[in-house]
Amino acid sequence: MPSNNTSPAQTDIRPNFWQKYPLDMLTTAEWEALCDGCGACCLVKLQDEDTDEVEYTDVACRLLDCETGSCSRYAERRAYVPDCISLTVEIxxxxxxxxxxxxxxxxxxxxxxxxWHLLITKDKAKTKQLMYQNNVSVAGRCVSETKISEIDQEERVIYWIEQ
Structure with a gap:
């Protein structure tokens, strides 16, 4: 998820691109602009070995700023967290x-x-407020994995993220 400090150059983003082009035809800037910055992908998820069911916890990757919901090292996150997923159309x-x-x-x-998406509202403050009201953002709702043991993570399952 992009940091709040980085935003794609507007010249690299075509008007209403998400309505006009398939995902595999987007520019890098357009692809990045789709991320709403909710932070949910940065939460620890637990998967049941028998059913493959996935449950979210409120435990966040050590790079996630739990107050803002933004990655503190987005550009170089894989250097710090090698198993961080780089989201692509293919996966x-x-x-x-x-x-x-x-x-x-x-x-x-x-x-x-x-x-409520920023590409629709074009207003960061409004988007953040609506995301929080709609239980979308993890900002202010998570704790860093550096503060919770792996065993205790299993006790921190949350149900406000809809899959």
């Missing part, structure tokens, strides 16, 4: 745990962007 089908609100997942499924 979307293999990530059923992405939240139902995720722009990548929604567009992949032929759905529209949610009304």
């Amino acid at each position: 979307l089908a293999d990530l059923p745990w992405l939240p139902a609100t995720c722009a990548y997942k929604r567009l992949y499924r032929g759905q529209d962007l949610p009304d």
